[in-house]
Amino acid sequence: MKHVVDAIPYAQFLGVATEQVDGLWQCVLPFHEGLVGNPRLPAIHGGVLGAFLELTALVRLIEESGTERAPKPITFSIDYLRSARPATTRARADIVKLGRRIANVHVVAWQDDPARPVASGNGKFLL
Amino acid sequence: MSDGPRYALGFMFGPGTPGMVSFTPHAQRLGIQVVETGPRFAVVRLPYRTELIGDPGRKVIFGGAITALLDHASGLAIACSLEELKAIATIDLRVDYLRAAEPGLDLTGRVECYRLTRNVAFIRGTAWDASPDDPFASCAGSFMLGANNAGSPFTRLVPGEGTEQS
Numbered sequence A: 001m002k003h004v005v006d007a008i009p010y011a012q013f014l015g016v017a018t019e020q021v022d023g024l025w026q027c028v029l030p031f032h033e034g035l036v037g038n039p040r041l042p043a044i045h046g047g048v049l050g051a052f053l054e055l056t057a058l059v060r061l062i063e064e065s066g067t068e069r070a071p072k073p074i075t076f077s078i079d080y081l082r083s084a085r086p087a088t089t090r091a092r093a094d095i096v097k098l099g100r101r102i103a104n105v106h107v108v109a110w111q112d113d114p115a116r117p118v119a120s121g122n123g124k125f126l127l
Numbered sequence B: 001m002s003d004g005p006r007y008a009l010g011f012m013f014g015p016g017t018p019g020m021v022s023f024t025p026h027a028q029r030l031g032i033q034v035v036e037t038g039p040r041f042a043v044v045r046l047p048y049r050t051e052l053i054g055d056p057g058r059k060v061i062f063g064g065a066i067t068a069l070l071d072h073a074s075g076l077a078i079a080c081s082l083e084e085l086k087a088i089a090t091i092d093l094r095v096d097y098l099r100a101a102e103p104g105l106d107l108t109g110r111v112e113c114y115r116l117t118r119n120v121a122f123i124r125g126t127a128w129d130a131s132p133d134d135p136f137a138s139c140a141g142s143f144m145l146g147a148n149n150a151g152s153p154f155t156r157l158v159p160g161e162g163t164e165q166s
Helices: A002-006 A009-014 A046-065 B025-030 B063-079 B153-157
Strands: A017-021 A024-029 A036-038 A072-080 A089-098 A102-110 A117-126 B033-038 B041-046 B053-055 B088-097 B107-116 B120-128 B137-145
Touching: A002 A009, A002 A017, A002 A046, A009 A046, A009 B053, A024 A046, A036 A046, A036 B025, A046 A072, A046 A089, A046 A102, A046 A117, A046 B025, A046 B063, A046 B088, A072 B063, B025 B063, B033 B063, B041 B063, B053 B063, B063 B088, B063 B107, B063 B120, B063 B137, B063 B153, B107 B137
Parallel strands: none
Antiparallel strands: A017 A024, A024 A089, A072 A117, A072 B088, A089 A102, A102 A117, B033 B041, B041 B107, B088 B137, B107 B120, B120 B137
16 A cells, blocks of 8 residues: 555655554554644644545555546545544545445544544545 | 624634634645635635645545645634634534546635534535636535633634634
């Protein structure tokens, strides 16, 4: 998944990397000041989490479908579950269905504990 | 506040100023500009930058950057709906990508807060490149009000208030 992430300028802009844990690929977003939305908490900007989820979904989908062309997002929907603190965030995507034309991808992001997600998302992509 | 303005941010309604994103590090980093605010709505702009590309083949800005633009516009639209500023936290946000945004063009998003309850605000919005009549994305979302005690970062927009560095 690393080469896919490296090819996406926006992933570099956010500072997203990939890692493999127990044989499963996931995306990692190390914290930096430029991600903050509300400096008073402080908390990571909701838009950053949304973008990170969408990116993780897209990268997993490109990897899984082996497509040459980047899938086009149709709809992306984000549930914000907890305030994301200034800490490293990780996300893992599951492909719910890989159809001939449409793919449905579910993705979850967490900070210290995968059992305490900060956000989850669902995306539909046109292949 | 009986003689005060109906909207906490009513004093600034009109064209946006560069200072309006200075208290939100990520908005500043994305290069988001506030175009206009008014009662229950906000218009924000994301200038085109190659760093924000999601699909290098088509040179289209990444969908997530559009989400960030609309999320930011949503927070501002809700702040522009409140009589008293409070913390705003996204509950959910859905973005429909109606078409690809045109490479090279700035992206503009307009969000309106169409329903405000004691605890929850509901928004809808669109984003376009060349013309508001031809949007490339639409969104709908719900936000929680007073979700934490940290207060609203938008308090910093009010002269003489919230100028401390936290």
